[in-house]
Amino acid sequence: MTLSDQNKPAIEVSHLVKTFAGVTAVNDVSFTVEKGEIIGFLGPNGAGKSTTMRMLTGYMPATSGSISICGYPVATQSEEIKRRVGYMPENNPLPEDMRISEYLYYRGRLKEVPRSKLGSRIDEVLEVCDLKRVRHRIIGQLSKGYRQRIGIAEAILAEPPVIIMDEPTIGLDPHQIIIVRDLIASLRGRMTVIISSHILPEIEMTCDRVLIINQGRVVAQGTPAALRREILGHVRYEMVVAGNFERLSEALSHVYSNLSIAVPEDIDGLGFKQVVVTTDHDGELGEALLKALIDAGYRVRSLNRQRPTLEDVFLAATRRSWDVIDKK
Amino acid sequence: MKHFLTILSHEVRMLLVNPATYVAAVIFLSLMGFVFTDILETFSRAAQDTSPADVFFKQFYLPVLFIVPLLTMKCLAEERRLGTMETLLTTPVTTTEVVVGKYGAAYVLYMTLWAATGGFFWILKAFAGDSRLLDPGPMIGGYLFIGVSGLLFIAIGVLASAVCRTQAVAGILCFAMLFALIFGGSYLGAATWLRADVMHPVKSAVDYAQVLQHYEDFTRGVVDFRQLLFYFSSTVLALLFSILAVEAKLLHN
Numbered sequence: 001m002t003l004s005d006q007n008k009p010a011i012e013v014s015h016l017v018k019t020f021a022g023v024t025a026v027n028d029v030s031f032t033v034e035k036g037e038i039i040g041f042l043g044p045n046g047a048g049k050s051t052t053m054r055m056l057t058g059y060m061p062a063t064s065g066s067i068s069i070c071g072y073p074v075a076t077q078s079e080e081i082k083r084r085v086g087y088m089p090e091n092n093p094l095p096e097d098m099r100i101s102e103y104l105y106y107r108g109r110l111k112e113v114p115r116s117k118l119g120s121r122i123d124e125v126l127e128v129c130d131l132k133r134v135r136h137r138i139i140g141q142l143s144k145g146y147r148q149r150i151g152i153a154e155a156i157l158a159e160p161p162v163i164i165m166d167e168p169t170i171g172l173d174p175h176q177i178i179i180v181r182d183l184i185a186s187l188r189g190r191m192t193v194i195i196s197s198h199i200l201p202e203i204e205m206t207c208d209r210v211l212i213i214n215q216g217r218v219v220a221q222g223t224p225a226a227l228r229r230e231i232l233g234h235v236r237y238e239m240v241v242a243g244n245f246e247r248l249s250e251a252l253s254h255v256y257s258n259l260s261i262a263v264p265e266d267i268d269g270l271g272f273k274q275v276v277v278t279t280d281h282d283g284e285l286g287e288a289l290l291k292a293l294i295d296a297g298y299r300v301r302s303l304n305r306q307r308p309t310l311e312d313v314f315l316a317a318t319r320r321s322w323d324v325i326d327k328k
Numbered sequence: 329m330k331h332f333l334t335i336l337s338h339e340v341r342m343l344l345v346n347p348a349t350y351v352a353a354v355i356f357l358s359l360m361g362f363v364f365t366d367i368l369e370t371f372s373r374a375a376q377d378t379s380p381a382d383v384f385f386k387q388f389y390l391p392v393l394f395i396v397p398l399l400t401m402k403c404l405a406e407e408r409r410l411g412t413m414e415t416l417l418t419t420p421v422t423t424t425e426v427v428v429g430k431y432g433a434a435y436v437l438y439m440t441l442w443a444a445t446g447g448f449f450w451i452l453k454a455f456a457g458d459s460r461l462l463d464p465g466p467m468i469g470g471y472l473f474i475g476v477s478g479l480l481f482i483a484i485g486v487l488a489s490a491v492c493r494t495q496a497v498a499g500i501l502c503f504a505m506l507f508a509l510i511f512g513g514s515y516l517g518a519a520t521w522l523r524a525d526v527m528h529p530v531k532s533a534v535d536y537a538q539v540l541q542h543y544e545d546f547t548r549g550v551v552d553f554r555q556l557l558f559y560f561s562s563t564v565l566a567l568l569f570s571i572l573a574v575e576a577k578l579l580h581n
Contacts, residue, residue, distance in 0.1 A: 054414075057418045058418070059414055059417055059418050059578065060578065061578075061579060079420055082418060082419060082420040082421075083420050085418065087415070087418045089411065089414045089415060089418075091411065093410050093411030093412045093414065093415060094412070095342075095410075095412060097342065097345060097346065098342070106334070106338050107415075107419070109331075109334045110331055110334060110335075110416075110419040110420070110421055111419050111420065112330075112420055154415075
């Protein structure tokens with residue numbers, strides 16, 4: 001560890017721009033990632049996720065802006081960066097005609113893992129990624145799930161302080177997704193991880209912070225909970241009740257002043273309707289609503305607070321950014 | 329050059345486990361064996377002025393035109409197509425190490441194939457036992473020429489692979505460049521329009537780059553330093569362009 005490794009954020013990106021033949025793929029992106037954080041990178045196809053990740057690894061030079069990893073600028077000290085970043089590219093290209101253990105040995109040598117430590121380190125990552133049984137199989141004959149895990153094993157092989165993975169869970173079955181999720185979670189605190197994904201619940205479960213980019217710009221960033229508040233700005237309660245629907249808003253008005261109540265037309269045979277109450281109140285209103293309904297003589301079959309998923313946030317944030325772009 | 333040996337040994341290994349290498353080797357040795365038998369038959373019919381080694385190495389362009397593209401077309405084009413170039417260059421490896429490592433592996437294999445033709449001379453010695461047929465001069469000169477010119481031929485193959493995205497195009501480009509290098513020199517050397525005084529510098533440059541003429545000199549035992557310099561400098565140049573081509577494709581992809 002040199003001086004510049006200490007007390008610096010793991011990744012600092014400021015005003016990053018990348019243009020390809022006049023097309024701006026990444027447009028003025030800035031963000032900071034602290035040591036040991038797990039960051040989720042979200043965005044629709046073509047948003048600039050992969051391009052940003054490639055620039056972070058030093059593989060692709062930026063058009064303008066600066067990136068520094070562990071205090072080293074990527075533009076001038078790419079050698080140092082490459083020693084500190086474990087990278088798994090999109091689609092995870094692998095040589096077809098090598099055995100897993102041979103491939104990891106070769107990669108370990110390229111990544112300057114000392115020969116004496118390499119053998120035990122390979123055993124370790126094979127164990128962690130559940131690849132022990134297939135270590136002597138030829139990569140070209142393995143299924144997608146195995147190949148993804150080889151990519152992950154390879155990224156963590158040299159124990160780099162920063163790990164960048166482009167869609168690590170793509171093509172995995174639910175069982176393997178859980179393994180990968182636990183694996184990434186086990187890196188928390190030790191390594192800084194950036195993962196991109198389309199599977200939003202994945203990001204939500206593993207990541208400390210989420211960065212949503214669209215059209216090359218960061219449209220939202222923060223913890224999943226904060227994003228929910230910021231982007232959607234409201235909480236929804238769904239309830240199935242029966243009674244006099246005309247007096248409903250009056251009955252609920254003293255629970256919280258700012259409630260909007262949507263009562264649908266359709267009614268089932270027993271007189272129940274599914275009512276949606278929307279409020280900007282963050283706290284839990286469920287109990288108060290239930291009490292108010294029962295006091296006013298309504299029959300309640302169910303009441304639940306809807307948890308907006310990251311998917312809703314993602315859709316709202318990307319839609320909002322498109323509105324901004326369209327207006328320009 | 330810390331990773332040069334890692335990449336070199338990996339590439340040699342990959343060539344050795346690849347069935348295509350053995351197919352190429354079998355084709356190469358059958359072709360050369362056929363040429364060699366043909367030469368021996370000619371020699372058995374009537375006495376000749378030259379030694380069999382001289383005539384044998386004269387056919388060097390035959391395998392060069394086919395084997396060099398086969399050995400080199402894959403090296404960089406395939407990495408780029410599969411996307412493994414990205415994983416390779418995000419490790420602490422420089423482009424120079426990658427290009428030189430792959431070049432070295434192809435050269436080692438090329439020379440191994442040629443070394444195998446030494447078996448022909450051994451068989452000839454064991455069964456004919458005629459010392460007149462085994463003149464060591466042209467043989468040493470021939471192998472030396474193969475070794476020195478191979479440096480450039482393989483470098484041209486690597487360059488073709490560096491500028492192309494697909495193996496097939498790289499192979500054809502390599503074939504065309506080798507053909508132009510080997511036969512273009514004698515064609516231009518014979519051209520009358522180059523005899524004019526104004527064209528004198530061009531003419532001398534063309535005379536300098538006569539691959540077939542170099543071969544003649546080598547087998548006669550004349551190892552001219554200028555000719556060695558021609559091969560070494562052109563090799564370095566071709567490799568430099570390969571490195572630049574790989575890096576340029578990173579900037580503009």
